[in-house]
Amino acid sequence: MKNNHRYLFLNPKITEKIGTVALTAVAFLTVAPIIAIVIYIIYLGAPAITWEFLTAMPRDGMRAGGIWPAIVGTFYLTMGTAIFSVPLGVAAAIYLSEYAKDNPLTRNIRLAIINLAGIPSVVYGLFGLGLFVVFLNFGTSILSASLTLSIMTLPVIITTTEEALRAVPQSFRVVSTSLGATKWQTIRRVILPQALPGILTGVVLGLERAAGETAPILFTGAAFFLPRLPNSPLDATMALPYHLFVISTQVPGMPIKIQYGTVLVLMMFVLIMNLIVTLIRSRARARRQW
């Protein structure tokens, strides 16, 4: 393609014009489906959203009533995932950015992170089933599902946090240490606050992914139908993505309105989290002094 002009005897300027238009078209064509999806879902889902739909239990084999337990379940799972994955992920990133030397161990850690990021979500589900549900005997529960989702979320949090930590200029560390601060004091009081927006971005993106996942919770914590709220972390729970899967493939005669309403609620979850990320980023960019 780079030698187009030679073969076609076109003026390079004309090639450039045509090429630019073509690339612009491809780029906008690529994102067109996502715009269409958002508008379409809002359009068809909005009529289903009522106070009852959001806050009532499902009735009639999920064909009527609301999706409250699924909303609460997804909230619990997301929080559970955050409890485990955020401290561990941030600590691991601090290790990689501030402590790790460039040696085989560090390279293996990086390789492990890349591999964790690439493991299929359903394989995480099997692993969670094997370790948390059966071996540790947590049963099909919020705890098992959250732990499974945490490990899946870890690579996202580690890589984005490490990037944010590395973006803090070296001079900050030097100055803090020269004032007599210990390494941890420097990290705690200087580096972490500076890197906070980047860390939050990573955390929200990771949790967004966890909240939308179905395959890892299929066998570790998701309940097909549970018309009450979970009482403890050892209870199974309904969850929005799994509920959507169930009502769009497993339940015959499902009213289309409820399906679109559920999709819309799930998508709002994602949209809001994306909005938070965008806000954090633009605020951080405006306030950054280095």
Added chain:
Amino acid sequence: MSANKLKFSEKIITRGIQFSGLSSIVFVLMILYFLVAQGLPVLSEVPLRDLFSTRWYPIEGYYGILPLILGSLVVTVGASLVAVPMGVLTAIYIAEIAPGWAKEILKPLVELLAGLPSVVLGFLGILILSPFLRDTLHLPTGLTALTGALLLGMIAVPTIVSISEDALNNVPETYRTGSLALGVTRWQTIWGVTVPAARSGILTAIMLGVGRTIGETMTVMMVTGNAPVMPDSFRVLFMPIRTMTATIASEMGEVAAGSLHYSMLFFIAVVLFLFTLAVNIAASKISSRQLKRSERILS
């Protein structure tokens, strides 16, 4: 707080951080252990010849995983044919051509696509894409490999775009200005200088995108029709198939723990794990080679 106490708590925290640093390795090993421990017994119970045979019908004891592997490959290749050109070209547009306002529109949208749960895509696939394909292509069913491939393409696009874009942005600005100073157009600079300079990064992006499609579960389970048949010709694209991931997800709920079928599903997970492991190691090898080469150039 006394100095001694401070030192002590600092030591504890440092240990904690070091331990967390190792967590990724621990988890990868644990995942591998649990998959292999449950999946490996299969090898002693099912002869290798039967394992790689062409019939998957667990109820009658047929455990041939070949149709599942090929099902995954068909969908993945199909998805790549869609996602690779679109993803790479979009990345080139964003990194090299797009004016500020277009970047501000495109980047959040790509990110939104990355965050869209795969069940949502599967749902839209069932309701919109598959009836559309059935009617326009006059197929007996719209739940085909093609439907899965098109949707998986959408899932791979964000990965390809964001990593390719990073690779392009990492090409030093001097390459571009140097090229433009020689009198060639910006278009020629893109294809003659910038893209070749970023090619290992772009290749990494493609591999990671493809890796994601192999592992995608919910979308393919919902839209590919779930028929574990052996692909025999290129027509398979228009027929229902069944991927490895969908097999695990749809059958795990029904098997008894510890049965042969149960182990078999773990064995498939091992195969999947090895597939993605190979892809990821290859991708990271490519990008580390890139790093070394640029270090050599700069030194």
